[in-house]
Amino acid sequence: MKIAFSTEGESLESLLDTRFGRCPRFLVWNFETNSFTLVDNSQNLQATQGAGIQSAQNVINTGAEALVTGHCGPKAFKVLQAAGIPIYVAESLPIRELIDSFEKGTLLQLKEADVEGHW
Amino acid sequence: MxxxxxxxxxxxxxxxxxxxxxxxxxxxxxxxxxxxxxxxxxxxxxHTVIGHKAVELLIPQVNPNLCKLCGKCVEACQFNAIAIAGNQVMIFNELCHSCGGCARICPHGAIQEFPVKIGELSQSRCxxxxxxxxxxxxxxxxxxxxxxxxxxxxxxxxxxxxxxxxxxxxxxxxxxxxxxxxxxxxxxxxxxxxxxxxxxxxxxxxxxxxxxxxxxxxxxxxxxxxxxxxxxxxxxxxxxxxxxxxxxxxxxxxxxxxxxxxxxxxxxxxxxxxxxxx
CATH class of the missing domain: 3.40.50.300 (P-loop containing nucleotide triphosphate hydrolases)
Structure with missing residues (x-):
């Protein structure tokens, strides 16, 4: 199983980026291989609109089966929901800690968008 | 002038x-x-209103029977208005600028554009x-x-x-x-x-x-x-x-x-x- 984390960094010690639509990249952790890949999301930093939608598309394309981020707006939520990808929210903590929390099942799962668009 | x-x-x-x-x-x-x-x-x-006219924009709709989920429309959209999730193409009308790019690029002819009313003109004589x-x-x-x-x-x-x-x-x-x-x-x-x-x-x-x-x-x-x-x-x-x-x-x-x-x-x-x- 793969799980995507929004982040500005490039390692497991990097902090979670609490922005979803405009995070610079995703770290995708693979539980089978205990390794990760980095997926660029920088094209959405300058997007005039629809950054959340395309970040969601980016996450879907990674094959991740879950997303951990800080917040999620209505359009991105709709896209991820349609793809059957659950969204978990957390504070800006090191990704290594968040992988543990995910395995223990202590991360909060969003049932609906928790912020407005353009948050 | x-x-x-x-x-x-x-x-x-x-x-x-x-x-x-x-x-x-x-x-x-x-x-x-x-x-x-x-x-x-x-x-x-x-003033006295003489007539109204709708202002329409063309908004794309996907025919799911023809769509092969190839993602060309997602790439083509400069306004980030389209995503493919699960087995459906999602189009966010409110972000669409009616450029028609997605309908033209679709290799399967699965996208058609339909008029949507976005405003109105009203003409009056004062x-x-x-x-x-x-x-x-x-x-x-x-x-x-x-x-x-x-x-x-x-x-x-x-x-x-x-x-x-x-x-x-x-x-x-x-x-x-x-x-x-x-x-x-x-x-x-x-x-x-x-x-x-x-x-x-x-x-x-x-x-x-x-x-x-x-x-x-x-x-x-x-x-x-x-x-x-x-x-x-x-x-x-x-x-x-x-x-x-x-x-x-x-x-x-x-x-x-x-x-x-x-x-x-x-x-x-x-x-x-x-x-x-x-």
Whole structure:
């Protein structure tokens, strides 16, 4: 199983980026291989609109089966929901800690968008 | 000749000036209310509505029986309005700019475009015989420039030498849509730091667009003020200064216009249009 984390960094010690639509990249952790890949999301930093939608598309394309981020707006939520990808929210903590929390099942799962668009 | 009445800052008196200009030039001008998110010229003009026309944009729809989920439409969309999730193409209409790119690029002919109403034009004849055309953006839609462009393209009730365009505030795409292709722009501002700051932004935009303009200062307390200082320094023309006057505000609040309080301005307001001619 793969799980995507929004982040500005490039390692497991990097902090979670609490922005979803405009995070610079995703770290995708693979539980089978205990390794990760980095997926660029920088094209959405300058997007005039629809950054959340395309970040969601980016996450879907990674094959991740879950997303951990800080917040999620209505359009991105709709896209991820349609793809059957659950969204978990957390504070800006090191990704290594968040992988543990995910395995223990202590991360909060969003049932609906928790912020407005353009948050 | 098209003359846009614009400003950077809102609430400086664009509508007041536009309505007064129409009154002073009733036999030779028509007015387009292009402040489509909150049109209000009609509140100050006794008028009869003659007709309505819908403003539509083409929005794509996907035929799921033909779609192979190839993702070409997602890549093509410059407005980030399309995503593929699960086994469906999701199109966010409110982000669509109706460019038609997705329908053209689709290799399977699965995307067709359908008209969606995003606004309305309403054409009226005022008591003074002049035409008022009001553009209104529907609530929930964001494509204000499309409604503004439709208003500017509408056929006039009768041919008159001057088309006045009451523009939206700010200097964003709605401002650009309202002032572009005009022959002259009046920039209405007030003698406050906020008024000056936003005037500078509007001037910068107009210089970029190479549009000729003149400044009109509203609600002045002194003939020399921070706008006249700026204009003199930059060599920009100021064609009219309107004094701060409680009677003007009271009349406006009752739906009256500048000329009700200052009929002597009629001559000046006629000259303003004549001066725009090259």
């Amino acid at each position: 098209k003359i846009a009445i614009a400003s950077g800052k809102g609430g400086t008196g664009k509508t007041s000036l536009a309505v007064a200009l129409l009154h002073a030039n009733a036999e030779r001008a028509r007015l387009l209310d292009c402040d489509v998110e909150e049109p209000n010229c009609h509140l100050f003009l006794s 008591k003074n015989e002049a035409e008022l055309l009001t553009g209104t953006l529907e609530i929930g839609h964001a494509s204000a420039p499309a409604v503004i462009k439709a208003a500017k393209k509408a056929l006039p009730l009768q041919d008159v030498p001057f088309t006045l365009i009451d523009s939206p505030p700010g200097t964003a795409c709605t401002f650009v849509a309202a002032v572009e292709d005009s022959d002259f722009v009046f920039l209405v501002t007030e003698a406050t730091p906020f008024g000056l700051n936003d005037l500078k932004l509007a001037v910068e935009a107009l210089l970029n667009m190479e549009l000729p303009f003149a400044i009109i200062v509203n609600r002045i307390q002194s003939e020399t003020n921070l706008i006249t200082d700026y204009a003199n320094q930059q060599g920009f023309p100021i064609w009219l200064q309107i004094p701060e006057d409680r009677h003007i505000a009271e009349t406006y609040a009752r739906g009256g216009n500048l000329l009700d309080v200052k009929p002597e301005l009629k001559k000046v307001l006629r000259e303003l249009l004549d001066r725009c001619q090259p």
